[in-house]
Amino acid sequence: MTIQAELAALKAKAENNNNTEMQQLAFSCIDLTTLNCTDTVSHVRSFTKRVNDFANDYPTLQNVAAICVHPNMVRSVKEVLKVEEVKIASVAGGFPASMTFIEMKVKEAVMAVELGADEIDIVLPIWAFLEGNKLVCQEEIATIKEAIGEAHLKVIIETGALAEPEKIHHAAMLSMEAGADFIKTSTGKMSPAATPEAAIIMCHAIKDFWMKTGRQVGFKPAGGIVTTEDAILYLTIVKEILGNEWLNPGLFRIGASRLANNLLSDFLGEEIKYF
Numbered sequence: 001m002t003i004q005a006e007l008a009a010l011k012a013k014a015e016n017n018n019n020t021e022m023q024q025l026a027f028s029c030i031d032l033t034t035l036n037c038t039d040t041v042s043h044v045r046s047f048t049k050r051v052n053d054f055a056n057d058y059p060t061l062q063n064v065a066a067i068c069v070h071p072n073m074v075r076s077v078k079e080v081l082k083v084e085e086v087k088i089a090s091v092a093g094g095f096p097a098s099m100t101f102i103e104m105k106v107k108e109a110v111m112a113v114e115l116g117a118d119e120i121d122i123v124l125p126i127w128a129f130l131e132g133n134k135l136v137c138q139e140e141i142a143t144i145k146e147a148i149g150e151a152h153l154k155v156i157i158e159t160g161a162l163a164e165p166e167k168i169h170h171a172a173m174l175s176m177e178a179g180a181d182f183i184k185t186s187t188g189k190m191s192p193a194a195t196p197e198a199a200i201i202m203c204h205a206i207k208d209f210w211m212k213t214g215r216q217v218g219f220k221p222a223g224g225i226v227t228t229e230d231a232i233l234y235l236t237i238v239k240e241i242l243g244n245e246w247l248n249p250g251l252f253r254i255g256a257s258r259l260a261n262n263l264l265s266d267f268l269g270e271e272i273k274y275f
Contacts, residue, residue: 193223
């Protein structure tokens with residue numbers, strides 16, 4: 001079956017999955033993200049406070065999975081966040097281009113963890129991958145993974161820069177073999193960002209890796225995921241390829257900002273502008 005044929009079948013199933021239960025599940029898997037050059041300490045603190053408030057205003061609903069920020073904003077999130085189950089995620093490693101020295105990448109990731117990050121999102125060094133330098137890619141991921149200890153490591157494939165299915169699959173396998181706890185579609189800083197086609201390829205790679213090693217690796221689409229329909233399609237891709245076992249924040253995340261309000265509006269039945 002071609003990717004396009006598989007996607008057509010998955011879209012049909014996604015229509016049946018677009019219900020309140022799945023919408024609430026999607027919301028609980030969001031990495032609520034602010035990664036702008038205009039982010040200020042006051043903005044990030046206010047952003048975090050909204051997550052605290054959500055737990056009080058909607059006590060019967062599960063909160064978002066994590067707040068994702070730049071490394072220099074981790075301390076601000078840590079100081080304000082009061083909801084224990086919400087993780088703190090930080091981009092690091094020369095995000096978004098990964099065009100700096102490995103020593104700097106490691107130091108940035110370690111500092112983010114020391115300041116309170118539970119999860120680190122790094123970018124696969126595409127410049128090395130495109131030249132076929134697999135060793136550099138593996139060594140960078142493995143070195144950062146070891147340096148951050150128990151923190152989870154998400155590796156961003158930047159699928160829009162790879163385009164070809166074989167390259168995306170190869171990059172996904174390489175990242176998992178080097179120790180990634182999650183693989184992620186994109187930084188959201190280039191076009192195209194997340195696409196259902198890339199998600200299908202990456203989920204098949206995760207399944208291949210799981211069948212080979214017995215280790216479950218998480219999946220995170222990110223970049224341009226805005227509507228409820230978008231979120232449900234990605235949930236459906238994971239459900240159909242990897243199974244219900246992956247349908248939880250421990251193994252599935254959605255990197256988004258505007259999506260949270262759109263999901264809330266749909267499953268609460270009124271326009272919500274919360275985050």
